[in-house]
Amino acid sequence: MKNFVQAGDVITLTAPYAVTSGLGALVGSIFGVACGDVDNGAEGEFQTTGVFDLLKVGSQAWTVGAKIYWDNTNKYCTTVSTSNTLIGVAVAAVGSGAGETTGRVRLNGAF
Template identity: 40%
Template structure:
């Protein structure tokens, strides 16, 4: 296959804001969920993982079971179970209790 570039789980991108390693970002107008592989300054090229399960900061309300949809609240920078005004990022990969401040999320591929 002459046109194959890469598997596509890691994407190189330049973001306007600085990010820290492990931070979830939404890439482009399509709001592709990705996790920063390292810490990058604003306007610096970086590597972002678009697949896998990650422990992410979570809203401390609402419960979820494995397979429930996970959304990103960009205002508070947390995973939530609330779809309204939030972006879908994947599915919960482990149960989440209401008081949990982190949640395991499998990103959309």
């Protein structure tokens, strides 16, 4: 196929803010996890599919299959849809303790 470019699981994007390797970023309507450190305004590789442990709101409990959204203001995952972008689903339950700030998310890869 002459017009195939790439699978799209990892794409090069210009970071809208500095992003540390393994953390999420929203570029327009594309959400990805930085494959390496990326400076604000620099191009970098972002993984758009797969399962990742990402920062979450500590006061929220997640159930398996819950829709997960990206809060681009606070730069973490949440179950609150209002003013946030759907990025995937929770694939592991996690509690609502103040110290429970990591959740396992399967990225949906869609925008």
